[in-house]
Amino acid sequence: MIDGNDKNSIIRMFHVHKQYGAKKALIDINFDVSKNEFLFITGPSGAGKSTLLKLLYFGEPVSEGQILIDGMNLSRISRNRTPFLRRKFGIIFQDYKLIPTKTVFDNVALVLEAMGKKRQLIQKKVNSVLRMVGMEERSKSFPQSLSGGEQQRVAVARAVVGVPRIILADEPTGSLDSESANVIVDLLKGFHTRGGTVIVATHDKELLRKTGSRIIHLKEGRQIK
């Protein structure tokens, strides 16, 4: 059993395994993430990057091992507490996961509504993050009418609007040209400079080369040094 008294780590993983039926998606993963770290997770398709992020935000339980997030042990978290764990994260999903029946504005506002924030505050904050990602003009549009890069930017806006402790970005530059990719990377860096922790899962070699950050390599579910 472990405890979360390491003052510097916001995430700790101990001998984490994840299995889907007979398929072993992750095998014995061990690492810590410090507060205000900018961390990359990389590896070929199917290596388990998305699965790893999913375990962090408790999208699925681990098969074995322990995960600590900001002092919360995920194997002991109750159903009632799960939403509060999720609010520690801003998540940029590989497939964006925008709600197609809601406008750009409402998609972003949802995070703050769920937290029970006041309407005026929501209005102000949502407009300000949409301005930041350059999507202010499209706030009344629906996701289908946006390009991939624009949807990606809305996803970033939604991830940062609640001022989370950690951003999880799954392939945030996946289908973007290098110019749009740079916009996203700058946004993530901005969040990092303001004191946030960022974890990016990617196999974008270009992206990795540009940074001097720590990189965790995965291959067939294993962490390789």
Place this chain on the structure above:
Amino acid sequence: MILFYKKAIQDIRDNGFLNAVTIITISLSVLIVSALALFFVNANDIMSSWKKGISIMAYLKTDIGETALPEIKNKIQGMYGVAEVEFISKEEAMKRLKEQMKGHSSLLADLQENPLPDAFEVRLLTSSADSKKVENLAVQIEAMPSVEKAEYGRRWLGRFTNVFDLFKFTGYAMVGIFFMAAVFIVANTIRLVIYSRQDEIEIMRLVGATDRFIKTPFYIEGLIQGAIGGIIGLAALFVAFMLIALNVEQVSSSGIFQIRFLSPGVLCGIMLCSIFVGWLGCYISLKQFLKYKTG
């Protein structure tokens, strides 16, 4: 809270057909249940007015002199369950008969001699107005030496009371069945709505929405459906009632019994039940849904 109402109303708009089906189902159930209630309320009124009207006619032997009358009256008056005893002389009886046969009184005009006997009309306490007690009393009165015959008109009333009780029982059973049917259908439509928004709900969870945040709009939706269904059902009943009441009034302007609409208390009760149906349907479907989704 305003936000939740807006969401609920948005939901009702987005799922127009499902909601229409739900509301119509609730309305029909409310209509049928409240029609039953209306029937029983009025039937009860009629029954008690009939019971009030029950009396035993004690026809006296022809050779009873006027001097004996007070004693007979006292004796009957002293019997258990008797409310009032009134002497009806044969002349009085003839007058009443003529009145009843207005227009055909020529039939009676030919009579030389009054063939009717003197009689006592014995009215009963309402509490004693069931068939067994009436019969006992009639037997008791008939056993008196001065009484020729004791008759009471509404022998069928006793049997009718039994049938009425049976009706009541079926009524309750039907209310139960409609209640369950309505709950079942509300639960089903809400379930369909939930499934149609499954992805959306999943995303809400992922961005940190609590179960309560997700469930509240559905509950409001259920309550609104229940309320609208209740109002429509009762309004339909009221329209039907007015149509029937007009006709009945024309038929029996005598005013012995007036049919009346449900009291405000009963109306409120039905409304509350209807709203409760909406809530319960929601509760059931959300419970099922959350059982599947334990992530």
